[in-house]
Amino acid sequence: MTACPSDFVTAARDVVGGVLDPEMPQVTLADLGIVREVAEHGGRVDVTITPTYSGCPAMGAIRADIECTLHAAGFGDVTIRTALSPAWTTDWITETGREKLRAAGYSTPGAAPRCTDGPIPITLAPRRRTVACPVCGSTATRLDSEFGATPCKALYRCLDCREPFDHVKEI
Template identity: 65%
Template sequence: MTAVVGRDSSARRLAESVHDPEMPMLTLADLGVLRGVEEGTDGSVVVTITPTYSGCPAIATMRDDIERTLKAAGFSAVEVKTMLTPPWSTDWISEEGRRKLRENGYSTPSPAPRRTAGPVPLTLTVKPREVTCPVCHSANTRLDSEFGSTLCKALYRCMDCLEPFEHVKEI
């Protein structure tokens, strides 16, 4: 396939416009899961995405939504590939994506932990996070559940305004 990989290709713009099925205020570009778009001169497109988790249940929907969007725009053959290396990180969420999360009541992730070579330390407790309430901006928050509505979110409560909220976990 002869590829047109330019940042401004129509296939890229279309793929960048697809929304995340679990946090629909974000596009796949905002979330940072869209890794590459190669547009062939024959009307074919290869899109590469990286899921937020290797077992992310939304990956099939992302793949279907990308394919449906590109085919509706007239691209004849669409292939969506999954790339697991390097693994996705919350650091890949764009500033625009972080702004959209805040505007929709989410607490945004701090910088992701740095990965190192060698053994992964086993911890049996949750590492405390510095989480700020998206409503009143207080740092006086409490973890209610490490498990939110999706794998990538945890449930917190602000101890000042008492509002519950979701925090996007650092990965």
């Protein structure tokens, strides 16, 4: 039997989970699944997060936003740690997060690649995905660039309605 988290930890977890992602402010850190743990040690809030990419340029902003939001909510001493293992996967995005991304015009990721025999092999051939347009729903889409506005997104265009859109990559 596990103990229930304290009111302190529950409140801190709610605050941290509600922080918006700086690159996709339609979703929270909890929606993205990057909040790994919120704990209390001697009155200090310890937060562990996992970046969507190991070199994610938004991590500094995410750490600062978590710390500022916790301080504004009355939590004084805050420590933020980064955990790289296990690596974050798009499978950690909640269904609520996926719904928010779709509502904001993003194409959401499918299932992340799986490999049970070790690392996922890297191929140099272009990646083929079936991506539905978030505007009209058509799967007649074209990859314009594997790299969108941020490293975690690819730029697509719908061949039916002609609208460009970001697709959150499966990782």
